[in-house]
Amino acid sequence: xxxxxxxxxxxxxxxxxxxxxxxxxxxxxxxxxxxxxxxxxxxxxxxxxxxxxxxxxxxxxxxxxxxxxxxxxxxxxxxxxxxxxxxxxxxxxxxxxxxxxxxxxxxxxxxxxxxxxxxxxxxxxxxxxxxxxxxxxxxxxxxxxxxxxxxxxxxxxxxxxxxxxxxxxxxxxxxxxxxxxxxxxxxxxxxxxxxxxxxxxxxxxxxxxxxxxxxxxxxxxxxxxxxxxxxxxxxxxxxxxxxxxxxxxxxxxxxxxxxxxxxxxxxxxxxxxxxxxxxxxxxxxxxxxxxxxxxxxxxxxxxxxxxxxxxxxxxxxxxxxxxxxxxxxxxxxxxxxxxxxxxxxxxxxxxxxxxxxxxxxxxxxxxxxxxxxxxxxxxxxxxxxxxxxxxxxxxxxxxxxxxxxxxxxxxxxxxxxxxxxxxxxxxxxxxxxxxxxxxxxxx
Amino acid sequence: xxxxxxxxxxxxxxxxxxxxxxxxxxxxxxxxxxxxxxxxxxxxxxxxxxxxxxxxxxxxxxxxxxxxxxxxxxxxxxxxxxxxxxxxxxxxxxxxxxxxxxxxxxxxxxxxxxxxxxxxxxxxxxxxxxxxxxxxxxxxxxxxxxxxxxxxxxxxxxxxxxxxxxxxxxxxxxxxxxxxxxxxxxxxxxxxxxxxxxxxxxxxxxxxxxxxxxxxxxxxxxxxxxxxxxxxxxxxxxxxxxxxxxxxxxxxxxxxxxxxxxxxxxxxxxxxxxxxxxxxxxxxxxxxxxxxxxxxxxxxxxxxxxxxxxxxxxxxxxxxxxxxxxxxxxxxxxxxxxxxxxxxxxxxxxxxxxxxxxxxxxxxxxxxxxxxxxxxxxxxxxxxxxxxxxxxxxxxxxxxxxxxxxxxxxxxxxxxxxxxxxxxxxxxxxxxxxxxxxxxxxx
Numbered sequence: 081x082x083x084x085x086x087x088x089x090x091x092x093x094x095x096x097x098x099x100x101x102x103x104x105x106x107x108x109x110x111x112x113x114x115x116x117x118x119x120x121x122x123x124x125x126x127x128x129x130x131x132x133x134x135x136x137x138x139x140x141x142x143x144x145x146x147x148x149x150x151x152x153x154x155x156x157x158x159x160x161x162x163x164x165x166x167x168x169x170x171x172x173x174x175x176x177x178x179x180x181x182x183x184x185x186x187x188x189x190x191x192x193x194x195x196x197x198x199x200x201x202x203x204x205x206x207x208x209x210x211x212x213x214x215x216x217x218x219x220x221x222x223x224x225x226x227x228x229x230x231x232x233x234x235x236x237x238x239x240x241x242x243x244x245x246x247x248x249x250x251x252x253x254x255x256x257x258x259x260x261x262x263x264x265x266x267x268x269x270x271x272x273x274x275x276x277x278x279x280x281x282x283x284x285x286x287x288x289x290x291x292x293x294x295x296x297x298x299x300x301x302x303x304x305x306x307x308x309x310x311x312x313x314x315x316x317x318x319x320x321x322x323x324x325x326x327x328x329x330x331x332x333x334x335x336x337x338x339x340x341x342x343x344x345x346x347x348x349x350x351x352x353x354x355x356x357x358x359x360x361x362x363x364x365x366x367x368x369x370x371x372x373x374x375x376x377x378x379x380x381x382x383x384x385x386x387x388x389x390x391x392x393x394x395x396x397x398x399x400x401x402x403x404x405x406x407x408x409x410x411x412x413x414x415x416x417x418x419x420x421x422x423x424x425x426x427x428x429x430x431x432x433x434x435x436x437x438x439x440x441x442x443x444x445x446x447x448x449x450x451x452x453x454x455x456x457x458x459x460x461x462x463x464x465x466x467x468x469x470x471x472x473x474x475x476x477x478x479x480x481x482x483x484x485x486x487x488x489x490x491x492x493x494x495x496x497x498x499x500x501x502x503x504x505x506x507x508x509x510x511x512x513x514x515x516x517x518x519x520x521x522x523x
Numbered sequence: 524x525x526x527x528x529x530x531x532x533x534x535x536x537x538x539x540x541x542x543x544x545x546x547x548x549x550x551x552x553x554x555x556x557x558x559x560x561x562x563x564x565x566x567x568x569x570x571x572x573x574x575x576x577x578x579x580x581x582x583x584x585x586x587x588x589x590x591x592x593x594x595x596x597x598x599x600x601x602x603x604x605x606x607x608x609x610x611x612x613x614x615x616x617x618x619x620x621x622x623x624x625x626x627x628x629x630x631x632x633x634x635x636x637x638x639x640x641x642x643x644x645x646x647x648x649x650x651x652x653x654x655x656x657x658x659x660x661x662x663x664x665x666x667x668x669x670x671x672x673x674x675x676x677x678x679x680x681x682x683x684x685x686x687x688x689x690x691x692x693x694x695x696x697x698x699x700x701x702x703x704x705x706x707x708x709x710x711x712x713x714x715x716x717x718x719x720x721x722x723x724x725x726x727x728x729x730x731x732x733x734x735x736x737x738x739x740x741x742x743x744x745x746x747x748x749x750x751x752x753x754x755x756x757x758x759x760x761x762x763x764x765x766x767x768x769x770x771x772x773x774x775x776x777x778x779x780x781x782x783x784x785x786x787x788x789x790x791x792x793x794x795x796x797x798x799x800x801x802x803x804x805x806x807x808x809x810x811x812x813x814x815x816x817x818x819x820x821x822x823x824x825x826x827x828x829x830x831x832x833x834x835x836x837x838x839x840x841x842x843x844x845x846x847x848x849x850x851x852x853x854x855x856x857x858x859x860x861x862x863x864x865x866x867x868x869x870x871x872x873x874x875x876x877x878x879x880x881x882x883x884x885x886x887x888x889x890x891x892x893x894x895x896x897x898x899x900x901x902x903x904x905x906x907x908x909x910x911x912x913x914x915x916x917x918x919x920x921x922x923x924x925x926x927x928x929x930x931x932x933x934x935x936x937x938x939x940x941x942x943x944x945x946x947x948x949x950x951x952x953x954x955x956x957x958x959x960x961x962x963x964x965x966x
Contacts, residue, residue, distance in 0.1 A: 120863040267805075304686055348854060355879045360883055392817050399812075407785060422533050425536060
């Protein structure tokens with residue numbers, strides 16, 4: 081499948097002058113494949129390819145595009161084209177692209193919408209885009225709790241939306257009463273009151289829950305969709321497996337991108353200035369921590385001048401601490417995400433990590449000490465680096481446990497900032513331990 | 524929900540001497556919550572908690588545990604207990620835990636299994652654990668292509684498994700013919716031949732597909748489950764949304780852990796020696812790259828001795844390159860995973876990344892150059908570090924594009940090893956550029 085998208089990309093780049101063959105080829109792909117292909121070609125060619133897409137398909141493709149790519153494309157279009165594009169956008173589509181649009185165009189699209197869709201949009205827009213309430217699916221089988229099985233079966237004959245394995249029951253005020261799973265429904269007699277079949281265990285999702293939490297709930301439920309309710313238990317719609325899968329897939333991507341200070345909406349071919357500016361922020365943060373580490377090295381200028389081998393070996397001490405620390409950090413960050421870390425097991429955890437650090441510190445101190453002795457023919461230097469390695473790996477274990485726990489208490493996501501803080505600590509601790517011991521023992 | 528698991532953990536740690544209250548509390552949790560709670564307490568307390576779990580629930584909990592935690596627990600149990608435990612394990616359960624068991628116990632469990640389950644096990648075990656074939660769901664609605672709608676509806680009255688929104692049709696040899704979605708089935712007349720309702724677009728999954736690919740296919744299909752077939756199109760079973768969600772969730776976790784050289788089966792409280800050994804490998808790889816970088820620094824010992832400020836500022840140059848490079852690398856690794864990178868766009872991509880590098884290199888070179896000038900009151904040193912920053916950031920852009928692409932061509936996962944190779948390159952390039960220019964211009 082991926083190779084097909086690759087073909088489409090090649091085609092778009094090479095056949096830019098044969099619009100017919102392109103629009104022919106594109107008709108064989110789904111909107112999300114075309115969106116991905118558009119994101120994979122340089123900006124000037126992208127505009128050309130866009131013009132070869134049939135008007136009727138453009139909106140669907142735009143909705144599927146990554147935020148930055150969509151913004152860059154919308155910038156190239158003139159207002160009348162955008163207005164045409166949004167003539168029949170629905171609530172879900174507009175909620176997806178609303179952040180890339182000026183208010184004026186959002187208002188215009190809302191005016192053209194029918195009442196029901198406008199209401200869905202207004203219900204959704206109050207929630208952030210990582211919250212279930214924004215992405216509620218309004219296609220669902222819904223029935224009064226007072227009907228009989230025969231009536232429910234007639235409901236099924238009209239239409240069964242995708243991801244449906246139950247009927248949702250409400251009372252007269254639209255309040256959630258319970259669900260009836262297909263398995264029970266099909267086995268029941270036509271004249272049974274449907275309320276006899278209600279499943280007690282059927283979970284509901286609150287509209288203000290995060291998508292991630294909701295996906296977790298859905299997985300636990302072994303159902304294809306769960307009902308979404310507001311604070312008064314009024315049934316608003318569904319959260320289904322398709323959305324849950326998309327959530328986890330995008331989260332995966334976001335997590336991967338965030339390790340480099342990027343976000344998952346980034347365009348592969350964003351304009352140079354724009355890319356440089358976004359990435360510059362992360363470089364700047366890193367620069368501050370690097371200068372901080374340098375300042376600590378600077379304290380030992382006199383020592384470095386006398387024992388230049390210390391300068392040669394400095395990075396070894398810092399990086400061993402950084403690696404050991406990030407191992408502990410990663411384990412703790414996962415534990416925090418899973419709810420595994422509690423007040424009671426924190427002490428055992430810290431003691432275990434310190435013991436692992438002690439053992440690994442000893443082993444690697446000996447190895448590094450011997451290599452250093454062999455390299456510089458200086459046994460005292462070997463002892464100094466060995467001691468510094470032990471100190472820094474122990475420091476790394478301590479920081480690896482405490483930094484994410486403290487960030488979590490302060491409600492800062494440890495997955496994002498933990499690693500920057502940790503390596504700053506292990507860099508500084510490594511330099512100070514190594515150069516400090518060097519000053520004491522070698523001079 | 525997470526807070527509930529947290530409560531269970533606290534309870535297990537503090538109430539170790541009141542088995543009744545523990546087994547009472549545990550009865551309120553699902554096997555995967557209990558598994559998680561067990562993984563969250565130190566090993567000695569874990570054994571005690573295990574003994575308070577009812578015999579009937581133990582197998583389900585064991586199946587839900589992470590690989591390393593399960594292995595550690597199994598080590599503590601004697602053979603007769605393990606034999607009891609596996610008296611009524613099914614194929615899916617045994618496939619999950621088989622890697623933690625000695626062959627002898629697997630054979631024993633297989634002997635106790637009924638023929639059908641043993642066959643499923645033997646079908647599954649030939650596939651690796653990231654392949655669909657290993658985890659096929661065998662509960663499905665399956666019918667001959669020659670029946671009528673009325674018969675299909677009778678099938679539904681018997682039982683409708685979870686994640687079911689269609690009936691699978693096969694011919695007399697068990698070969699896949701097509702699917703009939705509930706939506707069409709419910710609307711049809713009782714006497715219609717079911718073959719009239721076959722959905723042409725219904726995707727199938729090959730048993731040898733990876734779980735990740737299959738989850739992607741399922742998301743695209745907007746169905747709750749897809750049929751799994753072998754190479755001869757014989758229908759083997761299903762791949763459903765529950766498994767797809769689990770796949771993505773675990774993949775997320777695996778990816779997070781792999782950045783620190785850990786794997787997602789790691790136990791939070793693994794024994795110290797064992798943890799130290801696993802983590803030591805990653806530390807060792809890192810040590811080799813650190814020594815390599817040191818060796819390059821060592822080439823400039825004479826220079827460092829004369830201009831000690833170079834030693835103080837070295838880490839700044841290396842780390843700016845590392846950060847800039849990992850930004851490019853991350854973007855390219857994502858592009859490769861999505862199938863976005865082709866022969867034709869690679870050149871544009873490289874040129875764009877070099878331009879971003881050039882721009883950011885210039886900006887940060889000026890800033891860092893000025894700070895250095897102000898700090899050391901040495902304008903030539905400022906020029907040297909500025910030039911080195913530009914060279915290293917350009918080198919980072921080049922490596923960030925080329926390293927993952929080369930790894931991909933060599934069929935090595937760039938997400939795993941790309942970052943280690945990249946930072947080695949940027950460290951070395953940074954040190955050599957900075958110290959080399961220092962030697963030329965400052966001495």
